[in-house]
Amino acid sequence: MNYDFTPLETALFADVATALKNLPADADPDSRQAVLDKDLLCRITGCLAQTSYLRLGLEPVADLNGHLTLMGAMEALACRSPSAYLAVEASTRLFGRAVAGWGDTARKARWLKPVLAGDLIGALALSETFTHSANQSLSTCGEKHGQQVTVTGAKQYVINAPVADWIAVAGMLEERFALFFIQSTTPGLFIDTPLETMGYEGTAISHIRLDGCRIDADQVICPNNGQNVPEMLKMWENQILLGAALGISGAAFETARDFAKTHKSDGKPVIAHQEMGFKLAEMFTLLQTAQLLAYRTAWTMETNPVEARELMWCAKVFCTESAEQICSQALQVMGSAGCVEGNRAQTAYRCAKYNQVTGTSTEIARVKIGDAELGYRE
Amino acid sequence: MDFAFTREQQMFKKEIIRFAKKEIVPRVQEHDRNEAFDFESFRKLGRFGILGLHFPEQYGGSGADVVTTVMAGEALGEAGVDGGLTLAYGAHSFLCADTILRHATEEQRQKYLPRLASGEWIGCMGLTEPDAGSDVASMRTTAEKKGDKYVLNGSKIFITNGPIADVAVVYAKTDPGAQHAGISAFIVEKGTKGFDAGPPLIKMGVRTSQTSELFFSNCEIPVENLLGAEGEGFNMSLQTVEWDRSALLSPFVGAARYMLNACADYAKKRRQFGRPIGKFQATKHKLANIRIFYEAAQSLAYRIAWCKDQGRPLNHLEAAVAKLFVGDWSMGPANDAMVLFGGYGYCHEYNMERIFRDSRLAPIGGGTSDIQKMIIARLI
Numbered sequence: 001m002n003y004d005f006t007p008l009e010t011a012l013f014a015d016v017a018t019a020l021k022n023l024p025a026d027a028d029p030d031s032r033q034a035v036l037d038k039d040l041l042c043r044i045t046g047c048l049a050q051t052s053y054l055r056l057g058l059e060p061v062a063d064l065n066g067h068l069t070l071m072g073a074m075e076a077l078a079c080r081s082p083s084a085y086l087a088v089e090a091s092t093r094l095f096g097r098a099v100a101g102w103g104d105t106a107r108k109a110r111w112l113k114p115v116l117a118g119d120l121i122g123a124l125a126l127s128e129t130f131t132h133s134a135n136q137s138l139s140t141c142g143e144k145h146g147q148q149v150t151v152t153g154a155k156q157y158v159i160n161a162p163v164a165d166w167i168a169v170a171g172m173l174e175e176r177f178a179l180f181f182i183q184s185t186t187p188g189l190f191i192d193t194p195l196e197t198m199g200y201e202g203t204a205i206s207h208i209r210l211d212g213c214r215i216d217a218d219q220v221i222c223p224n225n226g227q228n229v230p231e232m233l234k235m236w237e238n239q240i241l242l243g244a245a246l247g248i249s250g251a252a253f254e255t256a257r258d259f260a261k262t263h264k265s266d267g268k269p270v271i272a273h274q275e276m277g278f279k280l281a282e283m284f285t286l287l288q289t290a291q292l293l294a295y296r297t298a299w300t301m302e303t304n305p306v307e308a309r310e311l312m313w314c315a316k317v318f319c320t321e322s323a324e325q326i327c328s329q330a331l332q333v334m335g336s337a338g339c340v341e342g343n344r345a346q347t348a349y350r351c352a353k354y355n356q357v358t359g360t361s362t363e364i365a366r367v368k369i370g371d372a373e374l375g376y377r378e
Numbered sequence: 379m380d381f382a383f384t385r386e387q388q389m390f391k392k393e394i395i396r397f398a399k400k401e402i403v404p405r406v407q408e409h410d411r412n413e414a415f416d417f418e419s420f421r422k423l424g425r426f427g428i429l430g431l432h433f434p435e436q437y438g439g440s441g442a443d444v445v446t447t448v449m450a451g452e453a454l455g456e457a458g459v460d461g462g463l464t465l466a467y468g469a470h471s472f473l474c475a476d477t478i479l480r481h482a483t484e485e486q487r488q489k490y491l492p493r494l495a496s497g498e499w500i501g502c503m504g505l506t507e508p509d510a511g512s513d514v515a516s517m518r519t520t521a522e523k524k525g526d527k528y529v530l531n532g533s534k535i536f537i538t539n540g541p542i543a544d545v546a547v548v549y550a551k552t553d554p555g556a557q558h559a560g561i562s563a564f565i566v567e568k569g570t571k572g573f574d575a576g577p578p579l580i581k582m583g584v585r586t587s588q589t590s591e592l593f594f595s596n597c598e599i600p601v602e603n604l605l606g607a608e609g610e611g612f613n614m615s616l617q618t619v620e621w622d623r624s625a626l627l628s629p630f631v632g633a634a635r636y637m638l639n640a641c642a643d644y645a646k647k648r649r650q651f652g653r654p655i656g657k658f659q660a661t662k663h664k665l666a667n668i669r670i671f672y673e674a675a676q677s678l679a680y681r682i683a684w685c686k687d688q689g690r691p692l693n694h695l696e697a698a699v700a701k702l703f704v705g706d707w708s709m710g711p712a713n714d715a716m717v718l719f720g721g722y723g724y725c726h727e728y729n730m731e732r733i734f735r736d737s738r739l740a741p742i743g744g745g746t747s748d749i750q751k752m753i754i755a756r757l758i
């Protein structure tokens with residue numbers, strides 16, 4: 001047992017946190033202006049590529065603990081910029097991970113290598129109008145024509161779609177689950193304008209439509225014989241959302257605490273008033289509890305992937321719901337100052353809901369946990 | 379980071395659960411209803427090696443590390459041992475015996491620890507007073523040095539094991555003018571002239587533990603019974619507080635696992651509207667809430683244990699966070715479990731109402747949730 005990160009891990013977290021410091025002074029990855037700023041996103045992935053961040057969880061990295069180290073690093077990045085974090089993660093830990101896990105050498109060279117170098121932005125399109133929560137079978141499908149495949153369907157809320165070089169589209173091919181790798185310039189692929197979202201304003205998210213989109217057969221991967229793939233993809237999403245929840249919780253807490261120590265009321269810092277000090281204490285308690293649960297979940301992903309499934313649902317619910325509470329309390333502590341746009345607590349607050357409703361939604365996660373306790377099969 | 383338990387620890391946990399289910403749990407409900415301390419079960423804990431688990435072997439213990447000790451508490455909770463017995467064990471082994479282990483003379487250790495480890499003697503710790511609870515420094519019990527004796531005067535309240543204890547660790551002011559620095563700790567034996575315990579208080583939960591006042595009226599004890607030096611008492615109490623916030627919390631964590639198992643069994647058997655209530659999403663949500671608490675609380679308790687094992691003294695922040703979380707968040711799952719059992723949950727026949735009552739102590743005993751928030755707010 002050991003409850004400390006190693007010095008190497010701590011150093012990585014610091015590197016990740018400072019990676020965004022090298023951006024131009026007027027660049028704000030969390031603003032709406034950043035949505036279509038692909039250069040900015042590439043600069044960020046480029047900076048992160050200088051560290052081991054992008055590779056974690058996708059390939060072994062010497063002296064680091066895979067998913068556990070990754071969770072700490074994710075937290076560090078999400079704390080600095082939730083929007084940049086989500087975009088980087090969608091490219092790396094969804095698109096990149098699909099290639100890392102299921103691609104052959106040629107496909108890895110084609111798609112994974114540039115993702116890890118920060119040169120390629122990827123997206124993964126899974127959700128459909130009627131399949132976003134429960135994962136019924138997908139209506140997007142491919143049809144084989146000799147060495148080519150025609151893909152037809154529609155996907156919603158695809159992170160990075162408007163800025164991606166490549167999109168991995170989940171669908172069915174000959175009644176098996178398949179991932180169709182589609183370049184953004186391919187005829188028949190229609191990418192909507194970015195959605196105006198409540199949180200993650202700097203992340204480009206949009207719906208896409210595939211209308212007889214023709215791709216080569218070697219742009220199709222049929223992972224795992226189609227077994228459990230949608231669920232696995234949800235787990236990956238959940239992992240990303242855990243990192244996001246920790247990051248925004250930390251950002252909101254730090255902002256509120258620093259405010260409460262410097263802002264005075266009745267001649268003393270507001271933290272000295274019990275109502276405020278106690279709120280911060282509750283926020284801190286939730287933050288630390290969420291951190292430990294997320295780290296243990298990540299550690300279990302390494303040591304016992306089967307057990308990690310249920311733990312991930314528990315962590316998803318606890319960490320994302322705690323994040324919303326922490327962010328809400330942060331704004332309460334900050335009073336009117338919290339309502340003025342541009343502070344980290346408010347940015348975090350606006351992101352908090354997204355983390356609960358995407359991936360395995362907290363309601364579905366609770367049902368799954370209950371089923372697991374009851375021994376009911378899904 | 380590494381959250382793994384050793385194979386030995388895992389096996390030991392299973393053994394404790396097996397032992398407790400067979401030897402202790404069948405007796406719990408009856409003792410709870412009668413508000414009676416279960417001496418037999420307590421001694422069985424001693425014989426099994428739990429009471430002195432972390433004492434060195436030469437004092438009748440097993441020399442276990444803190445993580446293993448915390449795990450033993452979790453295992454008792456998981457087996458279904460009631461909060462009264464686990465509280466009695468905690469007050470005995472940690473609040474009383476551990477203070478003797480750390481601060482007494484070798485002669486005193488030899489005298490008390492083997493008896494405490496076996497359960498032959500029962501220990502208690504007196505810190506809280508009628509007018510000094512959260513505000514420990516305002517205690518009024520005094521210990522005046524007269525020649526080769528200290529003379530104790532004052533009273534203590536809410537003392538776990540008070541009515542049945544053979545030996546007490548008692549905190550009193552040797553310098554009444556000073557605040558924390560005026561507090562010292564003493565060993566007081568049952569039967570000492572001028573030392574008395576009141577009758578057991580009637581409590582909402584943890585009913586099998588006996589709680590009472592302690593009275594000191596010109597109670598003379600030899601100077602050797604001073605633990606450590608004068609004025610060191612407050613720091614000693616802080617050290618025991620970490621036990622309060624790890625080993626004494628872990629039975630609450632284990633109890634969540636117990637509730638989960640019991641609730642899942644019940645939800646599969648109990649049928650309403652033509653199907654098991656487990657098929658309703660609302661039932662699954664309750665189970666999920668209990669499970670989430672169980673998973674979230676675990677690491678907090680073990681983190682302090684691990685810090686203690688690393689020789690990191692006084693982990694106030696970690697300890698307060700664990701106490702606050704388990705204290706304030708454990709009541710929700712206990713409530714969910716009781717409600718899941720419907721009318722039976724409210725009746726003594728099933729033990730959900732007992733667990734609910736027991737859980738209400740978590741945000742009060744060993745420092746209230748408010749005090750934890752005060753500590754955290756100061757340290758963040």
Ligand SMILES: Cc1cc2nc3c(=O)[nH]c(=O)nc-3n(C[C@H](O)[C@H](O)[C@H](O)COP(=O)(O)OP(=O)(O)OC[C@H]3O[C@@H](n4cnc5c(N)ncnc54)[C@H](O)[C@@H]3O)c2cc1C
Binds near residue numbers: 739
């Ligand atoms: C079953 C049981 C077993 C116990 N066992 C022992 C034992 O073995 N040994 C022992 O010494 N003690 C024991 N205690 C005592 C326990 O530790 C105290 O009850 C606890 O510390 C609170 O003290 P109090 O009851 O005097 O409450 P008070 O200190 O009077 O507090 C009353 C209320 O005021 C709040 N409050 C107090 N100060 C502040 C503040 N500064 N800011 C905000 N809110 C505040 C508290 O949170 C609480 O809600 C036991 C208690 C119980 C119920």
